[in-house]
Amino acid sequence: MFGSAIGPLIMPITTAFKTEIERISILDEHGNFDESLGKDLIPNADLVRLYEAMSACRFLDEVAFKLQRSGRMGTYPQNMGQEAPSLGAAYVLTKNDWLVTCYRENCGLFWRGVPMESILMHWMGDERGNAIPRELHCTPIAIPIGTQMLHATGLAWASKYRSEPHIACTFFGDGATSEGDFHEACNFAANLEIPVIFFCQNNFWAISVPGKIQCSAPTLAQRGIAYGMPCIQIDGNDIFAVVYAVKKAAAYTRATSKPYFIEAVTYRLADHTTADDARRYRDQAEVDIWKQRDPLIRTRDLMKKRKLWNDSKESDLQERLGKEIAAAVARAEGIAAPDRTDFFNYMYSELPSDLIRQRETMHTHSLGQDPSQLPAGAAMPTATAH
Amino acid sequence: MFGSAIGPLIMPITTAFKTEIERISILDEHGNFDESLGKDLIPNADLVRLYEAMSACRFLDEVAFKLQRSGRMGTYPQNMGQEAPSLGAAYVLTKNDWLVTCYRENCGLFWRGVPMESILMHWMGDERGNAIPRELHCTPIAIPIGTQMLHATGLAWASKYRSEPHIACTFFGDGATSEGDFHEACNFAANLEIPVIFFCQNNFWAISVPGKIQCSAPTLAQRGIAYGMPCIQIDGNDIFAVVYAVKKAAAYTRATSKPYFIEAVTYRLADHTTADDARRYRDQAEVDIWKQRDPLIRTRDLMKKRKLWNDSKESDLQERLGKEIAAAVARAEGIAAPDRTDFFNYMYSELPSDLIRQRETMHTHSLGQDPSQLPAGAAMPTATAH
Amino acid sequence: MANLNLVQAINLALSQEMERDDRVIILGEDVGANGGVFRVTEGLHARFGGTRVVDTPLCESGIIGTSIGLAMAGLRPVPEIQFEGFLGPAYDQLCSHAARMRTRTRGAFTVPLTVRVPVGGGIHAPELHSDSPEAIYVHQPGLKVVMPSSPYDAKGLLISALRDSDPVVFFEPKRVYRAFREEVPEDEYTIPLGKARVVCEGNDLTIVSWGASVIQCMQAIEKSGKSIELIDLRTLYPMDIDAVEASVSKTARCVVVHEAPLTGGLGAEIAARIMERCFLQLEAPVQRVAGFDTIMPYYKLELDYMPDSARIGQAIQDALAY
Amino acid sequence: MANLNLVQAINLALSQEMERDDRVIILGEDVGANGGVFRVTEGLHARFGGTRVVDTPLCESGIIGTSIGLAMAGLRPVPEIQFEGFLGPAYDQLCSHAARMRTRTRGAFTVPLTVRVPVGGGIHAPELHSDSPEAIYVHQPGLKVVMPSSPYDAKGLLISALRDSDPVVFFEPKRVYRAFREEVPEDEYTIPLGKARVVCEGNDLTIVSWGASVIQCMQAIEKSGKSIELIDLRTLYPMDIDAVEASVSKTARCVVVHEAPLTGGLGAEIAARIMERCFLQLEAPVQRVAGFDTIMPYYKLELDYMPDSARIGQAIQDALAY
Numbered sequence A, B: 001m002f003g004s005a006i007g008p009l010i011m012p013i014t015t016a017f018k019t020e021i022e023r024i025s026i027l028d029e030h031g032n033f034d035e036s037l038g039k040d041l042i043p044n045a046d047l048v049r050l051y052e053a054m055s056a057c058r059f060l061d062e063v064a065f066k067l068q069r070s071g072r073m074g075t076y077p078q079n080m081g082q083e084a085p086s087l088g089a090a091y092v093l094t095k096n097d098w099l100v101t102c103y104r105e106n107c108g109l110f111w112r113g114v115p116m117e118s119i120l121m122h123w124m125g126d127e128r129g130n131a132i133p134r135e136l137h138c139t140p141i142a143i144p145i146g147t148q149m150l151h152a153t154g155l156a157w158a159s160k161y162r163s164e165p166h167i168a169c170t171f172f173g174d175g176a177t178s179e180g181d182f183h184e185a186c187n188f189a190a191n192l193e194i195p196v197i198f199f200c201q202n203n204f205w206a207i208s209v210p211g212k213i214q215c216s217a218p219t220l221a222q223r224g225i226a227y228g229m230p231c232i233q234i235d236g237n238d239i240f241a242v243v244y245a246v247k248k249a250a251a252y253t254r255a256t257s258k259p260y261f262i263e264a265v266t267y268r269l270a271d272h273t274t275a276d277d278a279r280r281y282r283d284q285a286e287v288d289i290w291k292q293r294d295p296l297i298r299t300r301d302l303m304k305k306r307k308l309w310n311d312s313k314e315s316d317l318q319e320r321l322g323k324e325i326a327a328a329v330a331r332a333e334g335i336a337a338p339d340r341t342d343f344f345n346y347m348y349s350e351l352p353s354d355l356i357r358q359r360e361t362m363h364t365h366s367l368g369q370d371p372s373q374l375p376a377g378a379a380m381p382t383a384t385a386h
Numbered sequence C, D: 001m002a003n004l005n006l007v008q009a010i011n012l013a014l015s016q017e018m019e020r021d022d023r024v025i026i027l028g029e030d031v032g033a034n035g036g037v038f039r040v041t042e043g044l045h046a047r048f049g050g051t052r053v054v055d056t057p058l059c060e061s062g063i064i065g066t067s068i069g070l071a072m073a074g075l076r077p078v079p080e081i082q083f084e085g086f087l088g089p090a091y092d093q094l095c096s097h098a099a100r101m102r103t104r105t106r107g108a109f110t111v112p113l114t115v116r117v118p119v120g121g122g123i124h125a126p127e128l129h130s131d132s133p134e135a136i137y138v139h140q141p142g143l144k145v146v147m148p149s150s151p152y153d154a155k156g157l158l159i160s161a162l163r164d165s166d167p168v169v170f171f172e173p174k175r176v177y178r179a180f181r182e183e184v185p186e187d188e189y190t191i192p193l194g195k196a197r198v199v200c201e202g203n204d205l206t207i208v209s210w211g212a213s214v215i216q217c218m219q220a221i222e223k224s225g226k227s228i229e230l231i232d233l234r235t236l237y238p239m240d241i242d243a244v245e246a247s248v249s250k251t252a253r254c255v256v257v258h259e260a261p262l263t264g265g266l267g268a269e270i271a272a273r274i275m276e277r278c279f280l281q282l283e284a285p286v287q288r289v290a291g292f293d294t295i296m297p298y299y300k301l302e303l304d305y306m307p308d309s310a311r312i313g314q315a316i317q318d319a320l321a322y
């Protein structure tokens, strides 16, 4: 609580505030597994499903990359290496909790039920990719960095207003935490007691700008301290740590209607987008280290250790994914081209008459000209000037 | 330092971050004085001058209030009760350090050398009140809340760029810390290592909105933790604590070129502005308590204890201030009315021709009409339509 | 019927809609116990409680961004921005999100919010408390923009805005807030968005205006002694250009009046449309009476900046004499 | 002389001015080692070092607000905003501060900054990477607004902007970035702000345009087979309306072309001014070819949204046939 205006003033040097932040790692890149925290966290059957989901996302990522390179899709931001954070959140949360994402959360969105072709269509330059059914409680891919967290605040507030138990979980990168809107969202949620999980995917880079330009503090988690939020830092490539943290955060948030801050330390193994060339600004050595920390590898190794997985299951999976994803691509590419006037159709609940006129005359008349108002004989190619 | 992308990941629960924030009080409202911190902080002669400065500001405040009430000035934000923070800063800092203020820092501005009539003229609706000589290194009163801290960041960066030792000290209220620009300024300064003191005057209210709606964390000082800044909380009505904190902050900032965060706990004893009626939203009991904590009272009591002051000095002072301030009011009111076209004159380094035309014809022609372009006979009251 | 000023008429509309529809919630700086700095939300906090009339942190982008989320979830938030000069920080959320969500998601999400914004000069306020940014928001497709000039219109337009399922920027001319009272029905009624009002009929010339300037236009018309038709646009987008066309087709001359700076102001759009639609009837160029292309001066000179009946009178003369 | 595209011409202007004047510093997202996402600042970080070419945190308001402070202190910051769609968060600092500081302080402080902003559509980019918000900034008194359409102009205009002591918004049409090369002198030269360029002369009709649309206009003119005068405004504020007037006085017909939405776009201002100045000469209403009053669609349909030579040709025909 922000001090009340009437509290006593105590002299001369006292401690006004004191805190510390925990860091959680359960399954690390060397295969170490912490039983105390990890034991009953994810049942084996679920672990396999989660691994399959990460693999599917990874597969799609590679396909999308090729689609872009062969001119069949526009700029695409690869998710490779960052599958675990959004997946773990989608796994823990209920279908009525909002997922308010950016563009590296494909894995969580697919888990929630967003069709792969929706994501593809979005990056193929088609708004229909965003027409995601409301009952999935996902918001569209957010292009302006740092802006979507405020929508999460509003969405979660609406649940609270209606006395529904649902919360929102919003994702954003390290770069996004530099935007003013990030601050306003955290502050709004903390002070008005709105149940939002602020989930930062710290992947150390915002395009070419290194993390220390976004935050020179020891952790990004401590951003949350500014708002009096509980904060936690986790290994974001560790699906167990993600699930642990989101369970803890969701329980807190649901019970108190107050926000929670998670920093997941992760890494994007690919370029920022297909328009980027990361070799211009980061060392391959760094990338190589993080390849060892890949969330898929350690999960697969654990599954093998637990006898849940083997090479033939792996190749079956890859084969199945190959087919499923080819089908998704076919659906995305097969959709009928939008009508050339389609961008008029969703502007307002009811199209204003001037927009109707613009739509109807767009290929026949100058913009300002209502055909019915032209003087007789005008606008006919052969007419002479009056 | 924001973790490097190559550090090891340590398991399972570790401490990612740990901190605490000090609170400083040296001269409290009961007259207690902490010798260990306060001893040589402010020489007696300076203490008297500081007290006189606070008294002058208070006097002006009362006069300004009356000017507004009698229709001789527009809306005015009283400073009463908040004299110490900006004064202490102006006292510690050099004339080349920037003071980037809001509107409750009159006392510091006067100490720096800003003429009283400038402030009066500003609130009398006259831009000439902002034509403050550059060598005072003060920026104009900032109307949009939370925006000026970014200017401080740029001003201090320019000093650093030129290898000058100057820093900036920027003031803002508790409400201002909710704006995105506040966050962006702190973050910019911290990560690019720009020497700015962020000085928050926490007066518990932003117009009618109580502090806990702006910050529900235990302190406002901890906003600084988000950026890895050193932060401190002080009794803002204690001129010694202010001087102590600003000295510490300025030394750090100058030496490291990194920012520092100060939260000064204070209170506005008057309404938000003359357009406000604080009785609508806050208890008189709260105000009464803070009247006891008035920075002037405790300073005067200490001076008396130290035999630096007595009632006759006080009445001499009041008499002198009465005259000085009457003269300042006379200067502010006596200035010739601005020319009716004056608002054209400072728009650009060179006035574009269209603006010259607008200025010249503003009382004679319609806006779009260049007299030279009118058809013969047009625009003459008696002419007939063509 | 009650004799109300603009503040009271808006307050009445808000309280009636809140009564009728519990999806309507008010949020903003000082809108709660304080009733807003102009007292427009006075009494609503006491009546509807702190869950429906909510004081927020001091952050305009946050207020609009959060309202977008509330609206996406199906509520009908009515954020207040304290002065038009502080709408700037919310520009991005309004234009990049509120205006685009419906088309972005092909209607899966809509943003039925009404942002209330006091606007304009003439009240001796400090800097950035007297501007007129309406053209900025009219230029942004996906928004609707409203500016009433009278208590009666304000109530009917606000109720329409609150029931509209698209984002509406509802500008309230400060200069009119307490300028006069008129009869305002107690019962709810709506005035459709996108329909202008013919304030008075005439044959010699048409004046098009909106907001506080409408009053200056009425004064100028009275002084002119001419037969002048005055159109109050009321809604700036969608704009009732048909009403303007009908009038100018009759009068053949037009003056447009607004407080915002001339260049890029809505007067330009109206003039361009009149030219497109009434080219052959027009006897004189459309005259624009507007703020100059300067910063709105501090209040000592604000009346020299703002269109007044003298300047409007000059334009009437120029148009008639052309 | 070298044969350069727009990206290279801007890069050359930046490096020459940085060489000449150490008050010039570049700041923004990815402008350093990466050379900007369009590679406009390529090589400058290596050449001038990290104190003069500075990667900033990801915050557009912060970039502009900090630049204002730098400029107030006498430096000449050249902030880059990565795409025009992300200029929104900086709207408030630009319009409430940069544009107002000189008049606010009666010249005690000036804000000589040049914000570079890639603008416009046609490059198959994602949402909010293809808009044209120039009218917004032209409507704000105190700013200057520039948009070159060719490498030669870009270099000369940018040098003028960098030497100007007022804030300039310098829009760079993305569609032109690598569209063609032309001869650009190695030596420094300036093109004055506020002066239009007559791209080609003609007698039947005048086209006014700027930025990437100028190229579509040239195509349309070629196809039309008419004698058409094309004016590239180059600077949008202050606008060279004298050049437009001179041309339309001669041709009596005019088409204005821009990518931004029709309503409230600069086409309206130009049309209104032509009416004011050439009323008696005008043989047809000024035709506007512009983006529609909708959100710029995702790239599958962007070419249907943007003015192309067919739509410009239609307007030419309509204007000539009127």
Ligand SMILES: Cc1ncc(C[n+]2csc(CCOP(=O)(O)OP(=O)(O)O)c2C)c(N)n1
Binding pocket: A104, A143, A144, A145, A146, A172, A173, A174, A175, A176, A177, A203, A205, A206, A207, A272, D029, D058, D060, D082, D086
């Ligand atoms: C407001 C805004 N500014 C700039 C951009 C351009 N941009 C796109 S992604 C990006 C970096 C984002 O970094 P981060 O938030 O760390 O997410 P990451 O890409 O690393 O997942 C930038 C600068 C944008 N989309 N929106």
Ligand SMILES: Cc1ncc(C[n+]2csc(CCOP(=O)(O)OP(=O)(O)O)c2C)c(N)n1
Binding pocket: B104, B143, B144, B145, B146, B172, B173, B174, B175, B176, B177, B203, B205, B206, B207, B272, C029, C058, C060, C082, C086
């Ligand atoms: C951007 C912006 N929003 C709103 C306002 C209106 N306003 C003026 S002062 C104020 C409260 C400021 O509170 P705080 O920052 O705590 O400063 P204090 O007045 O308490 O000194 C508000 C909301 C403003 N001037 N600027």
Ligand SMILES: [Mg+2]
Binding pocket: A173, A174, A175, A201, A202, A203, A204, A205, A206, A207
């Ligand atoms: Mg990142």
Ligand SMILES: [Mg+2]
Binding pocket: B173, B174, B175, B201, B202, B203, B204, B205, B206, B207
């Ligand atoms: Mg305060």
